Amino acid sequence: MTCSIPILVVSNRKGGAGKTTVSVNLAAEFAAMGRRVLLIDLDSQGHCAVGLGVKVSAGQTAVHDIFTQPALRLVDVICETSINNLFLLPANPAFQHDNSGKDEQRLARALADEAIADQFDFIIIDTPPTLDNLLLNALSAANWVLVPYVPHPLSFEGVRQLVRVLFKVISERNSKLKILGFLPIMTANHVRQHRQVNEQVTKQFGALRSLSGIRTDIKLAEAFGVGKPVRLYAPKSRGAEDFAELAVTLIQLIEK
Numbered sequence: 001m002t003c004s005i006p007i008l009v010v011s012n013r014k015g016g017a018g019k020t021t022v023s024v025n026l027a028a029e030f031a032a033m034g035r036r037v038l039l040i041d042l043d044s045q046g047h048c049a050v051g052l053g054v055k056v057s058a059g060q061t062a063v064h065d066i067f068t069q070p071a072l073r074l075v076d077v078i079c080e081t082s083i084n085n086l087f088l089l090p091a092n093p094a095f096q097h098d099n100s101g102k103d104e105q106r107l108a109r110a111l112a113d114e115a116i117a118d119q120f121d122f123i124i125i126d127t128p129p130t131l132d133n134l135l136l137n138a139l140s141a142a143n144w145v146l147v148p149y150v151p152h153p154l155s156f157e158g159v160r161q162l163v164r165v166l167f168k169v170i171s172e173r174n175s176k177l178k179i180l181g182f183l184p185i186m187t188a189n190h191v192r193q194h195r196q197v198n199e200q201v202t203k204q205f206g207a208l209r210s211l212s213g214i215r216t217d218i219k220l221a222e223a224f225g226v227g228k229p230v231r232l233y234a235p236k237s238r239g240a241e242d243f244a245e246l247a248v249t250l251i252q253l254i255e256k
Ligand SMILES: Nc1ncnc2c1ncn2[C@@H]1O[C@H](COP(=O)(O)OP(=O)(O)OP(=O)(O)O)[C@@H](O)[C@H]1O
Pocket: 014, 015, 016, 017, 018, 019, 020, 021, 022, 043, 045, 047, 127, 128, 129, 185, 186, 187, 214, 215, 216, 217, 218, 220, 221, 222, 224, 239
């Protein structure tokens, strides 16, 4: 049995590539578009809760506890946020990533609960900057993967390595997984190096999968600091504009 609603994983093993910023702000955009969204924080850094201003108390049950509690139902772990239609499955900051075991399907089974498909239209999973069993769990549960990257020469190599992993997962573990797109983050068209890296990505992976990107905007970092999506913190900012546009593009690709 699999989960019947779209599940989008945001992944790049490189740290600071914008995964959490994208996960939180896209989740808020989809929620504003009327989708009931469940945001899952699979990174024990727990930054999704910070970005949404959700308080998680020490010892509170979290998504990572499925790896140690076989009978745990995720519907019992979901937290409300202050945003209509947006709910969070928080991370366990005390979780040791080595403790995720060897079962790559644990999350997929936990999400196959009918109560989740009844309550939500969309799931977004934020992932840690690692290539471990947590990431394999996310990729095994999902049907879409979105790869944010900062357009520096080194990140292109990182994206290529990740794509090799994605193709391996698709051929060996989860044939319903598709690459939704590559998303440049903190990108500036007037910077030649950014243009070059973005062109390299387009050449390697195709124009269809190259998304137009999120420009550098300090409002995105500030919004995170006050625990709000940018659409609420600075609705007229470049960051808010770029995320609104991205959400429309992605919804069309996913729901077509
Ligand atoms: N478009 C942007 N403009 C300005 N700052 C940004 C932008 N996108 C992300 N940032 C900032 O860059 C930093 C890294 O972003 P983020 O935490 O989303 O990356 P990450 O991939 O989730 O990192 P990690 O691998 O540690 O989980 C944060 O401080 C964030 O506020």
